[in-house]
Amino acid sequence: MAVPKEAVWDRDPHTAAKHDLLKRYLEAWAPILLSRKDVITYAEGFAGAGIYKQGEPGSPVIAYDVFAGALHRYPKRMRVILMEEDPRRVRELEHQMALARSRHTDHIAKRLTVDIQEGDFHPALLEKLRSVGALGQPLFVLLDSFGGPDIPYSLLHELGHQRGTEVMVTFGPTFLTRFAKKDEGYRQRGDEAFGNQEWQTVFQQPSSHKFTFLREQYRGTLRQAGFTHTLYFEMVDEGGRLLYLLFGTQHELGLEKMKDAMWKVDPSYGVRYRDPRDAKQQMLELELEPNTAPLRRILRDFVSEAPDGRTVLELQRYALLETVYRPTQVIKVVRQLRDSGVVTTGPGAITNKTRVTMATAAPEPSPSAEQEALW
């Protein structure tokens, strides 16, 4: 999708997938934090107009509705801070947020404050977050530009060194791989976004690896900024243009909840969404079963490294921290490994406490190359 010039533009299917992911994650995030803290904050640096051409809600409205729902259950407070550069979009956003507010009772709206600011997100967003005392408290920051890269590393570093902060950043690798080699301006933007020049070794990578190389570099940037756990979600538009959503958190529970959301949006692989070129193609590509062949191999290797085997709980934690998979997918995979004679477990149902050991002369599973490359 070309960068839209109109104040309100058509929503692409991958934007709908992104909204689905965001909504599902915030539906988990808000109640968890509201049950523990009196006030939590949600911020966007690139808020948009709050609405799309056919009337679909934008991310700020989606977030507002989720939070209003959560505040029905918790007598707490939330702040929503929104930045947008385009004055036309700011006017529309103000209107849409007022409509969202009117859909909920006064009682809720009083505890859910919305602050909309016009202008460049940086450094204004950081200053705002600091001035209201949101830093160091539970905070989710969505930095959803058209892909840039436009987020300075210095901002990620400020956010990543606060304990309660999580980020979701939209990152488009295309301009860097296409233009940065010859264009000093693009190289500088890359250096600012990555926080160093290591990413420039992308120019020596084979074409087929350039995007994944930059994606992994950017995950490294988020880790360097202080987000110990990172996830990516890949979106491809109709024209084949690639955008990554990168998520960073310091909390294992956040990691788990984001994975849950990602596997709901992509039930087969948990990491991607492609705009359908046509409906027939989409039907052909539809796989509703999660593709857990790589997890079988990964868990088998992990079990084989421990002479006394591993408990299911250990395998679940390993899946959470070291793979794209969810802890909840582990028991089914252990059962498959046991049924095919690769591992043994004690008799009876497999639970978190079950110890899993290698069977003698275990057969080799063989996942496809594509599945292997996912994590």
Ligand SMILES: C[S@@+](CC[C@H](N)C(=O)[O-])C[C@H]1O[C@@H](n2cnc3c(N)ncnc32)[C@H](O)[C@@H]1O
């Ligand atoms: C991808 S859209 C955001 C969409 C929105 N998050 C949603 O999902 O509904 C990016 C927005 O960022 C705004 N923008 C671009 N550069 C900006 C900047 N430097 N500071 C603040 N907003 C900016 C654009 O005007 C545009 O509305």
